[in-house]
Amino acid sequence: MPIGDWFKKQERNTARSPAVEKRIIPDGVWEKCKGCNEPLFVKELERNLKVCPKCFFHFPVSAYERIYQLTDLHSFEELWGDLIPGDPLGFAANKPYIDSLAKAKDKTGLNEAVVCGRARIDGFQVAIAVMDFGFIGGSMGSVVGEKIKRITELATREYLPLIIVCSSGGARMQEGMISLMQMAKTSAAIARHQDQGLPYISILSHPTTGGVSASFATLADIIIAEPHALIGFTGARVIEQTIRQKLPKDFQTAEFNLAHGMVDMVVNRLELKRMVARLLDYLGASGVKE
Amino acid sequence: MRRFAYDFERPLIELEEKLDAIKRTESAGKEDIAAQIAYLEKQIEKLRVRTYSNLTPWQKVQIARHPDRPRTSDYIEAIFTDFIELHGDRTFRDDLAIIGGFARLDGAKVMVIGHQKGRNTKENLLRQFGMPHPEGYRKALRLMHLANKYRLPLITFVDTPGAYPGIEAEERGQAIAIAQNLAELSRLEVPVIVANIGEGGSGGALAIGFGDVMIMLENSYYSVITPEGCVSILWNGEGNPEQAASLLGLTADRLKELGIIDAIVKEPLGGAHHAPALVARDLKKELVKALKDLIKLNPKELVEKRYARLSQIGYYIENPVKAPVEK
Ligand SMILES: [Zn+2]
Numbered sequence: 247m248p249i250g251d252w253f254k255k256q257e258r259n260t261a262r263s264p265a266v267e268k269r270i271i272p273d274g275v276w277e278k279c280k281g282c283n284e285p286l287f288v289k290e291l292e293r294n295l296k297v298c299p300k301c302f303f304h305f306p307v308s309a310y311e312r313i314y315q316l317t318d319l320h321s322f323e324e325l326w327g328d329l330i331p332g333d334p335l336g337f338a339a340n341k342p343y344i345d346s347l348a349k350a351k352d353k354t355g356l357n358e359a360v361v362c363g364r365a366r367i368d369g370f371q372v373a374i375a376v377m378d379f380g381f382i383g384g385s386m387g388s389v390v391g392e393k394i395k396r397i398t399e400l401a402t403r404e405y406l407p408l409i410i411v412c413s414s415g416g417a418r419m420q421e422g423m424i425s426l427m428q429m430a431k432t433s434a435a436i437a438r439h440q441d442q443g444l445p446y447i448s449i450l451s452h453p454t455t456g457g458v459s460a461s462f463a464t465l466a467d468i469i470i471a472e473p474h475a476l477i478g479f480t481g482a483r484v485i486e487q488t489i490r491q492k493l494p495k496d497f498q499t500a501e502f503n504l505a506h507g508m509v510d511m512v513v514n515r516l517e518l519k520r521m522v523a524r525l526l527d528y529l530g531a532s533g534v535k536e
Numbered sequence: 537m538r539r540f541a542y543d544f545e546r547p548l549i550e551l552e553e554k555l556d557a558i559k560r561t562e563s564a565g566k567e568d569i570a571a572q573i574a575y576l577e578k579q580i581e582k583l584r585v586r587t588y589s590n591l592t593p594w595q596k597v598q599i600a601r602h603p604d605r606p607r608t609s610d611y612i613e614a615i616f617t618d619f620i621e622l623h624g625d626r627t628f629r630d631d632l633a634i635i636g637g638f639a640r641l642d643g644a645k646v647m648v649i650g651h652q653k654g655r656n657t658k659e660n661l662l663r664q665f666g667m668p669h670p671e672g673y674r675k676a677l678r679l680m681h682l683a684n685k686y687r688l689p690l691i692t693f694v695d696t697p698g699a700y701p702g703i704e705a706e707e708r709g710q711a712i713a714i715a716q717n718l719a720e721l722s723r724l725e726v727p728v729i730v731a732n733i734g735e736g737g738s739g740g741a742l743a744i745g746f747g748d749v750m751i752m753l754e755n756s757y758y759s760v761i762t763p764e765g766c767v768s769i770l771w772n773g774e775g776n777p778e779q780a781a782s783l784l785g786l787t788a789d790r791l792k793e794l795g796i797i798d799a800i801v802k803e804p805l806g807g808a809h810h811a812p813a814l815v816a817r818d819l820k821k822e823l824v825k826a827l828k829d830l831i832k833l834n835p836k837e838l839v840e841k842r843y844a845r846l847s848q849i850g851y852y853i854e855n856p857v858k859a860p861v862e863k
Pocket residue numbers: 279280281282283284298299300301302303
């Protein structure tokens with residue numbers, strides 16, 4: 247089934263703007279690889295899960311693309327897609343927060359930076375949340391925090407494994423302390439899922455930093471990173487300014503995190519679904535497999 | 537030596553210094569000088585009220601960072617008795633940016649954990665200005681476990697610009713260390729009382745900074761990002777921290793309005809360092825009151841209540857009016 251058809255199917259679950267259709271089926275037939283500069287046939291790139299066949303550069307993927315890549319066809323059932331962010335502080339810096347939200351919605355076709363729902367992965371029933379970096383840098387404000395909490399609570403209630411694909415610059419500063427508290431709120435929900443003895447696999451894609459890396463993203467039983475993904479707490483620029491020395495070349499990459507024992511494995515996107523399914527099997531997902 | 541002063545305090549401090557100089561002169565006894573002193577004292581009092589009565593959020597942030605502001609160790613000494621400090625994360629080293637240990641609050645046995653800034657440059661280098669490495673958070677985690685095991689209420693003091701930004705901190709898992717503390721704090725079966733005494737800088741503060749009762753000193757701040765960080769991200773450094781501080785809603789007043797915190801402890805004009813004993817006394821009152829209420833709850837009730845409290849923090853719209861979608 248072509249990816250376009252799959253997205254048509256998803257329309258039942260979520261209202262999507264025309265802008266998204268255009269982005270998913272780009273006008274251009276060729277795209278230049280950011281890894282090796284080679285021109286790539288867009289259709290082929292999509293078939294290859296947005297991984298360059300020549301240099302294995304991992305292109306960013308939207309939340310729905312990721313769900314398409316990772317879950318069984320037609321198995322995804324979206325939840326709480328109509329949760330909409332507010333503007334608790336009346337925040338307006340270089341531009342009003344509500345304008346940033348409107349622009350992000352227009353650009354991504356999403357109401358917020360995370361998409362949640364039930365799905366199957368190689369037959370295993372899971373609760374899944376996928377973040378979208380295109381929506382204000384995947385930042386976590388009230389809605390992201392609330393949706394992560396809800397999907398985790400649903401997983402706890404229904405004895406489901408939890409899968410979260412992260413991609414976020416951290417807490418959303420436009421919602422101030424309310425955003426910061428989402429770190430505690432999501433971590434508290436994950437703690438209950440842990441205490442129920444249920445499996446949680448976290449997939450850290452580029453980038454996973456700040457308040458997301460320091461909350462639900464790293465509380466998983468198994469942490470998988472995508473190749474070369476930036477993963478860390480403090481931004482490199484801030485660190486450089488503080489310590490006034492050059493950072494190592496591979497600093498905060500997935501591979502750096504693997505070497506320092508912070509993630510279990512670095513997995514190529516083409517192998518990701520299979521690996522998640524194999525892990526789910528080991529993590530006692532028996533009984534939930536249909 | 538010139539006294540430390542922020543720009544907005546400068547006129548006041550200069551006047552005070554002038555008064556000191558006059559008082560120091562031999563002729564201080566003469567009548568005309570006495571009149572001058574009396575006049576200056578009156579002016580100073582007026583200026584003090586004017587300078588500190590309507591502090592902007594940014595001025596509060598500055599007072600929260602004042603080098604003379606009382607530290608966690610000062611409050612431990614003033615509020616508790618029989619403090620026994622415990623050290624180390626049992627894995628890597630003892631991070632001096634966080635201190636903690638057993639103590640008694642009004643006779644009741646408790647566990648205390650707090651960020652610890654230094655009193656001078658030398659001590660600040662040792663304590664890294666109160667910015668913990670992962671091992672600091674892991675020491676805190678160890679003490680949380682002890683508190684839970686021996687059923688000791690936990691009292692934390694928040695005072696950090698943020699988690700330490702450095703290569704080694706990242707190598708040792710700054711993000712994971714903070715995340716694990718957040719999960720653990722949520723499931724502790726003992727009362728958790730948080731007192732923000734100065735800087736509440738982002739995730740590095742939150743890692744020991746949420747609980748059943750949240751107290752802030754009047755001039756402390758709690759923020760998702762420092763005003764300077766906000767400027768560098770949102771304005772590419774073109775804005776100013778005054779604006780950012782106002783936007784972020786980081787003052788005790790604002791956070792009480794938003795329902796994030798429960799109580800505010802007043803500070804004397806100019807900040808806690810002008811009357812540390814008074815602030816410690818009032819903070820102690822709040823801590824004792826909070827503890828009295830919380831020990832009435834059993835462990836399960838405590839955990840449920842804390843979870844419910846966190847759960848309702850958020851601002852969003854659900855089920856917006858829209859045309860029905862055909863299924
Ligand atoms: Zn390539």
